[in-house]
Amino acid sequence: MSKDRPHVVIVGGGFGGLAAxxxxxxxxxxxxLVDRRNHHLFQPLLYQVATAGLSPADIAYPIRAxxxxxxxxxxxxxxxxAIDAARREVVLKDGRLGYDWLVVAxxxxxxxxxxxxxEALAPGLKSLEDALEIRRRILLAFEKAEREPDxxxxxxxxxxVIVGGGxxxxxxxxxxxxxxxEVMKADFRAIDPTETRVxxxxxxxxxxxxxxxxLSTEAAAAxxxxxxxxxxxxxxxxxxxxxxxxxxxxxxAATVLWAAGVAASPLVTSLGAPLDRAGRLxxxxxxxxxxxxxxxxxxxxxxxxxxxxxxxxxxxxxxMQQGRYVARLLRGAxxxxxxxxxxxxxxxxxxxxxxxxxxxxxxxxxxxxLLAWILWLVVHILYLVGFRNRVVVLVDxxxxxxxxxxxARLITGDIEPEPAPGARDDRRSALTAGTPxxxxxR
Amino acid sequence: MSKDRPHVVIVGGGFGGLAAxxxxxxxxxxxxLVDRRNHHLFQPLLYQVATAGLSPADIAYPIRAxxxxxxxxxxxxxxxxAIDAARREVVLKDGRLGYDWLVVAxxxxxxxxxxxxxEALAPGLKSLEDALEIRRRILLAFEKAEREPDxxxxxxxxxxVIVGGGxxxxxxxxxxxxxxxEVMKADFRAIDPTETRVxxxxxxxxxxxxxxxxLSTEAAAAxxxxxxxxxxxxxxxxxxxxxxxxxxxxxxAATVLWAAGVAASPLVTSLGAPLDRAGRLxxxxxxxxxxxxxxxxxxxxxxxxxxxxxxxxxxxxxxMQQGRYVARLLRGAxxxxxxxxxxxxxxxxxxxxxxxxxxxxxxxxxxxxLLAWILWLVVHILYLVGFRNRVVVLVDxxxxxxxxxxxARLITGDIEPEPAPGARDDRRSALTAGTPxxxxxR
Numbered sequence: 004m005s006k007d008r009p010h011v012v013i014v015g016g017g018f019g020g021l022a023a024x025x026x027x028x029x030x031x032x033x034x035x036l037v038d039r040r041n042h043h044l045f046q047p048l049l050y051q052v053a054t055a056g057l058s059p060a061d062i063a064y065p066i067r068a069x070x071x072x073x074x075x076x077x078x079x080x081x082x083x084x085a086i087d088a089a090r091r092e093v094v095l096k097d098g099r100l101g102y103d104w105l106v107v108a109x110x111x112x113x114x115x116x117x118x119x120x121x122e123a124l125a126p127g128l129k130s131l132e133d134a135l136e137i138r139r140r141i142l143l144a145f146e147k148a149e150r151e152p153d154x155x156x157x158x159x160x161x162x163x164v165i166v167g168g169g170x171x172x173x174x175x176x177x178x179x180x181x182x183x184x185e186v187m188k189a190d191f192r193a194i195d196p197t198e199t200r201v202x203x204x205x206x207x208x209x210x211x212x213x214x215x216x217x218l219s220t221e222a223a224a225a226x227x228x229x230x231x232x233x234x235x236x237x238x239x240x241x242x243x244x245x246x247x248x249x250x251x252x253x254x255x256a257a258t259v260l261w262a263a264g265v266a267a268s269p270l271v272t273s274l275g276a277p278l279d280r281a282g283r284l285x286x287x288x289x290x291x292x293x294x295x296x297x298x299x300x301x302x303x304x305x306x307x308x309x310x311x312x313x314x315x316x317x318x319x320x321x322x323m324q325q326g327r328y329v330a331r332l333l334r335g336a337x338x339x340x341x342x343x344x345x346x347x348x349x350x351x352x353x354x355x356x357x358x359x360x361x362x363x364x365x366x367x368x369x370x371x372x373l374l375a376w377i378l379w380l381v382v383h384i385l386y387l388v389g390f391r392n393r394v395v396v397l398v399d400x401x402x403x404x405x406x407x408x409x410x411a412r413l414i415t416g417d418i419e420p421e422p423a424p425g426a427r428d429d430r431r432s433a434l435t436a437g438t439p440x441x442x443x444x445r
Numbered sequence: 446m447s448k449d450r451p452h453v454v455i456v457g458g459g460f461g462g463l464a465a466x467x468x469x470x471x472x473x474x475x476x477x478l479v480d481r482r483n484h485h486l487f488q489p490l491l492y493q494v495a496t497a498g499l500s501p502a503d504i505a506y507p508i509r510a511x512x513x514x515x516x517x518x519x520x521x522x523x524x525x526x527a528i529d530a531a532r533r534e535v536v537l538k539d540g541r542l543g544y545d546w547l548v549v550a551x552x553x554x555x556x557x558x559x560x561x562x563x564e565a566l567a568p569g570l571k572s573l574e575d576a577l578e579i580r581r582r583i584l585l586a587f588e589k590a591e592r593e594p595d596x597x598x599x600x601x602x603x604x605x606v607i608v609g610g611g612x613x614x615x616x617x618x619x620x621x622x623x624x625x626x627e628v629m630k631a632d633f634r635a636i637d638p639t640e641t642r643v644x645x646x647x648x649x650x651x652x653x654x655x656x657x658x659x660l661s662t663e664a665a666a667a668x669x670x671x672x673x674x675x676x677x678x679x680x681x682x683x684x685x686x687x688x689x690x691x692x693x694x695x696x697x698a699a700t701v702l703w704a705a706g707v708a709a710s711p712l713v714t715s716l717g718a719p720l721d722r723a724g725r726l727x728x729x730x731x732x733x734x735x736x737x738x739x740x741x742x743x744x745x746x747x748x749x750x751x752x753x754x755x756x757x758x759x760x761x762x763x764x765m766q767q768g769r770y771v772a773r774l775l776r777g778a779x780x781x782x783x784x785x786x787x788x789x790x791x792x793x794x795x796x797x798x799x800x801x802x803x804x805x806x807x808x809x810x811x812x813x814x815l816l817a818w819i820l821w822l823v824v825h826i827l828y829l830v831g832f833r834n835r836v837v838v839l840v841d842x843x844x845x846x847x848x849x850x851x852x853a854r855l856i857t858g859d860i861e862p863e864p865a866p867g868a869r870d871d872r873r874s875a876l877t878a879g880t881p882x883x884x885x886x887r
Contacts, residue, residue, distance in 0.1 A: 041584065041856045060500040067632035077634050080588040080856075098592075142483065146522040150540075190509040192519050414483045414522075 008033050008075075011333060012093055012102035014083045014270065016043050016066040018319040019302030020108035022326030028073045030334045035100065037093065039082040041065055044131065045387055047319065050171060052134035054178035055142070059131045062387070083109075085273040088295055094273075104297050106329055107271060107284075111303035111317060114266035114281065121242045125259040128171055137260060141179065142414050144257045145187060148194045159255035161199045164247045166239050167263030168205030169212070170354040173222060175260060176203040177357035180229045202232045202254060204247075206263070209235055211354055211362065213316055218362040221371045225356045239263075265317060267304045274298065279306040279314075288344035289332060290325055299332075301325035309347050319386070320350055353379045450475050450517075453775060454535055454544035456525045456712065458485050458508040460761040461744030462550035464768030470515045472776045477542065479535065481524040483507055486573065487829055489761060492613060494576035496620035497584070501573045504829070525551075527715040530737055536715075546739050548771055549713060549726075553745035553759060556708035556723065563684045567701040570613055579702060583621065584856050586699045587629060590636045601697035603641045606689045608681050609705030610647030611654070612796040615664060617702060618645040619799035622671045644674045644696060646689075648705070651677055653796055653804065655758055660804040663813045667798045681705075707759060709746045716740065721748040721756075730786035731774060732767055741774075743767035751789050761828070762792055795821045 009032045013020045016038035024036050042063040051057040070076040085094040086105065093100045113127035126136050141163065148160035161183075165176050183199035190196075203210070203226065209219040210226075210233060223233045234249075241248040246255050266282040276292050277285050283306035284292065290305060292298040302322030307315050315321045328345045336342070351365030355376060363375035370378065451474045455462045458480035466478050484505040493499040512518040527536040528547065535542045555569035568578050583605065590602035603625075607618050625641035632638075645652070645668065651661040652668075652675060665675045676691075683690040688697045709724040718734050719727050725748035726734065732747060734740040744764030749757050757763045770787045778784070793807030797818060805817035812820065 041588065058500045058502040065632070071631040078632075079592065080585075081592075143522075146483065150521065150523075189513040190507070 009103040009337065010035065010101065011104045011106065012037065012100060013106040013108060014038075014093060015108035015110060015302070015304075016040070016078075017046070017108060017110050017302060017322065019110075019322030019326040020106065021066070021069060022323040023106050023108065023301070023330045024070060024076055024326075025073070026327045026330030027333065028075065030075070030330065031337060032075065032104075032333065034073075034076040035079055035102075036066060036070065036076060037079045037081055037083055037095070037100065038066055039080070040130070041067065041080050042131075043069060045383075046129070047383060047386075049128055049131075049134050050174040050178060052131065053128055053137040053141075053175065054182055055138055056178065059135070063131060083270055086270065086298070088274060088292075088298060091297070102297075104333055105299070106326075107274075107298065107300045107304055108302050108322065108326065109268035109270050109304050110322075111265035111267055111281075111283075113261055114264035115261070116264055118242075121261070124242045124244060125166060125247075125261040127261040128175070139414050140258050145191065145194070145196065146414075147257070149191050150193070155255070157194065158198070158200070159245060160257045161194070161196075162202065162254060162256035163199070163258040163260065164202045164204060164254060164256045165260045165262055166204050166247075167261065168203055168207070168210035168233070168235065169262060172203055172205070172262035173210060173226065173354055173356060175262060176201050176226055176231045176233075177229060177355070177360075180226070180231050181357050184230060197230075199230075200232065200256075201230065202234065202256070204237050204239060204249065205233075205235045206238045207235065214352060214354070214362060214364050215369055218364060218369055218371060222354070222356055222362050225360055225371075229357055265303065271300060271304050274300075281306070289342045290329055290345055299329045301329060307345070309349075315347055316352075318352075321347060324348065353382065355379050451545040451779065452477065452543065453546045453548065454479065454542060455548040455550060456480075456535060457550035457552060457744070457746075458482070458520075459488070459550060459552050459744060459764065461552075461764030461768040462548065463508070463511060464765040465548050465550065465743070465772045466512060466518055466768075467515070468769045468772030469775065470517065472517070472772065473779060474517065474546075474775065476515075476518040477521055477544075478508060478512065478518060479521045479523055479525055479537070479542065480508055481522070482572075483509065483522050484573075485511060487825075488571070489825060489828075491570055491573075491576050492616040492620060494573065495570055495579040495583075495617065496624055497580055498620065501577070505573060525712055528712065528740070530716060530734075530740060533739070544739075546775055547741070548768075549716075549740065549742045549746055550744045550764065550768065551710035551712050551746050552764075553707040553709055553723075553725075555703055556706035557703070558706055560684075563703070566684045566686060567608060567689075567703040569703040570617070581856050582700050587633065587636070587638065588856075589699070591633050592635070597697070599636065600640070600642070601687060602699045603636070603638075604644070604696060604698040605641070605700040605702065606644045606646060606696060606698045607702045607704055608646050608689075609703065610645055610649070610652035610675070610677065611704060614645055614647070614704035615652060615668065615796055615798060617704060618643055618668055618673045618675075619671060619797070619802075622668070622673050623799050626672060639672075641672075642674065642698075643672065644676065644698070646679050646681060646691065647675075647677045648680045649677065656794060656796070656804060656806050657811055660806060660811055660813060664796070664798055664804050667802055667813075671799055707745065713742060713746050716742075723748070731784045732771055732787055741771045743771060749787070751791075757789055758794075760794075763789060766790065795824065797821050 011032045011034045013024055013036045016036055020036060021043055024034050027034050043066050045062040048062045052059055052062060067078045070078055082096040083093050084096055087094055091102055112129055115121045126133055128134060144160045148157045151157040151160060163179055165172050180201045183196045187196040210223050211219045226233050237249050239247060239249060242259055246253050247259050271284040274292055279285055283304060284300045286300050286305045286307055290299045290301055292300060303317040309315050324347060325345060332342055353363050355361040359373050359376050361376040361379040363370040363378050453474045453476045455465055455478045458478055462478060463485055466476050469476050485508050487504040490504045494501055509520050512520055524538040525535050526538055529536055533544055554571055557563045568575055570576060586602045590599045593599040593602060605621055607614050622643045625638045629638040652665050653661045668675050679691050681689060681691060684701055688695050689701050713726040716734055721727055725746060726742045728742050728747045728749055732741045732743055734742060745759040751757050766789060767787060774784055795803060795805050797803040801815050801818050803818040803821040805812040805820050
């Protein structure tokens with residue numbers, strides 16, 4: 004491959020970055036995709052890994068394997084720490100990487116609204132490691148409850164609070180209520196997993212704020228039917244090891260999960276352009292950075308408004324369309340054609356509540372129930388990268404559906420991690436809240 | 446369930462412990478199975494997780510799920526630290542557990558022949574965590590080689606030394622040579638994965654010492670055909686970050702794997718009975734501990750000789766037969782029947798070399814090649830606990846066989862872990878041997 008071709012560097016192998024890379028496969032450019040993970044992650048199903056329905060390999064796929072046949076693409080496992088726009092270089096943890104064109108597709112991470120000390124106590128769900136950590140916490144809380152003779156402590160161990168009523172919060176709450184009430188029932192002897200209390204807390208007036216109000220109401224009702232306590236207009240004021248406080252109330256809970264806020268990756272800050280409140284870079288109509296027509300920011304890292312003036316949501320279709328758009332723009336720019344602005348084609352919005360239940364909003368169509376769930380299933384399977392994953396995921400799901408068992412119910416890592424310095428200590432105490440338990444059995 | 450029934454405590458949910466628990470399902474006893482993991486692990490396929498062919502959930506299954514329908518069984522996720530035989534109690538990290546009958550089935554762990562400092566540099570393969578760590582090291586070494594311009598350093602990154610020529614060493618060497626030469630070929634641009642050097646080191650005169658000599662010779666030849674350097678009568682004298690030394694030679698290697706020695710779990714030491722050289726407790730003919738007819742040690746934790754006077758091998762069939770034997774003995778003891786000695790029924794010995802190649806020794810039958818491999822496949826699939834796993838494993842294998850791809854090729858955990866105190870520092874330097882590499886691409 005000629006070294007004379009323009010070098011397009013893409014930072015981030017998520018939906019946006021990968022879509023851009025693949026859409027450049029026949030362009031006269033050299034593509035380098037940089038990611039600090041070796042895998043592309045199908046984030047919409049990450050909650051299934053957290054709730055032991057799927058395994059990491061079911062929803063992740065090596066980036067090298069995705070691009071293996073694309074001869075103009077090169078994959079680099081490295082962590083980008085800053086962008087030196089003046090020298091046209093990406094600063095890596097262990098080197099520098101020059102570019103002619105740059106696409107920043109680094110996504111979002113959790114934001115704790117300035118309460119960073121909450122992060123260790125209430126993990127969020129963005130990576131495979133996050134999902135395995137959440138799975139570990141939930142399963143270990145059940146194991147501890149099984150050995151706990153004190154009623155109060157046991158109740159705290161069986162209480163799970165989820166902060167944030169968006170799609171991720173809904174999906175986690177529905178799935179956890181389901182495994183507690185149906186799957187774990189036969190597994191435990193001393194405790195009754197139906198004692199589990201799942202509390203979903205939302206600061207706004209309704210869950211699923213980006214959906215029509217009628218679907219929000221139906222989703223909340225469906226969650227309540229599954230035993231989830233849905234609390235809207237409730238703001239978390241404190242998170243401590245073993246408990247969460249709201250306005251005027253404190254709930255003892257061993258497990259607190261965070262699905263409330265996201266912020267863009269700090270990499271975009273280094274570009275020095277204006278950011279929105281969530282740290283996303285406010286891009287021009289062609290996804291480029293002000294004063295830098297050679298740099299594009301796409302997906303969750305970018306702030307852009309749609310034709311109706313509302314901000315584009317942080318979902319995979321936006322990122323993928325922007326990725327393909329930038330690739331088309333680059334091919335045009337190389338051929339000397341002018342830039343057209345990006346236009347988002349809204350294909351609808353889906354959120355799943357649990358087994359055979361979801362909500363869908365597509366154009367003027369509003370769906371709730373089995374049909375919406377089948378739609379959700381088909382869309383997600385079709386999007387999954389790689390044929391193998393689709394087959395295995397289908398087998399896993401079909402099996403879970405028929406038997407209501409959860410094959411991926413593995414706790415990896417130490418059951419009681421060695422105390423480490425700093426924040427990890429708090430994490431541990433959140434898990435082992437209460438005094439050492441005597442052992443039943445004799 | 447009546448509290449008056451005798452309480453049988455089984456420590457360890459491996460092949461032996463689980464076989465004992467299941468064989469007690471209709472006995473008039475209360476069974477408590479204690480394990481510090483929540484899953485039973487199908488160890489014979491662990492090398493497939495280490496080499497990215499299978500996912501952890503494919504070969505592990507929650508112990509609670511295995512015993513969910515067995516009403517006289519109770520599962521405890523806890524770490525046993527000692528046995529207080531005088532008080533008939535198992536000492537747990539956070540409590541004590543009384544017993545009437547005790548079955549110790551804690552298996553084996555790696556032994557480094559007194560060179561414990563080698564453990565961080567040359568991980569062994571016993572747990573899911575071990576397997577994921579080995580996978581991470583191999584894949585990261587390839588990623589680093591891809592960015593490494595220096596020929597010598599790149600060669601070291603692509604060199605993998607496996608210490609120990611038993612079944613685990615053979616399986617690792619064969620699988621690594623295979624993924625390097627066939628699977629990774631299309632994934633990398635700058636390096637040629639066929640440059641990979643896989644060295645299998647065995648201190649004894651031949652690999653697979655427990656098999657007939659003719660099969661050892663054929664296995665070594667088959668490995669050499671796949672590009673593995675097989676070195677017998679070679680003893681490791683030093684392992685340092687980035688290199689291994691043998692008698693008079695030093696090989697630069699970023700990855701060193703340990704498949705050489707095992708030792709019984711330290712729990713058996715607390716019984717105060719005589720141990721063999723590998724730390725296994727020398728049990729009586731009925732698997733009981735001298736002077737403690739109420740305590741049994743089975744599986745890899747026990748030392749016992751077969752009818753021919755040779756020590757029983759540390760394999761799953763021995764552990765399972767001993768587990769079922771002890772269960773039968775307990776049922777008999779409760780009914781007042783005398784004890785019969787344990788007799789091992791040798792059903793044969795299998796080891797796989799790679800795709801469509803294995804060796805089998807069954808009675809007087811010696812097999813090598815495709816037929817032995819099919820036998821190996823059938824036996825391993827049949828033994829896998831849980832129907833779901835069988836289906837998914839079959840799909841994974843069939844897919845890997847047809848496409849020579851490896852779906853589970855995920856690196857989890859940080860690509861460059863934060864330095865932690867003590868031995869982990871060494872681990873890290875073994876991985877990041879060499880100077881920070883400049884970045885190709887511009």
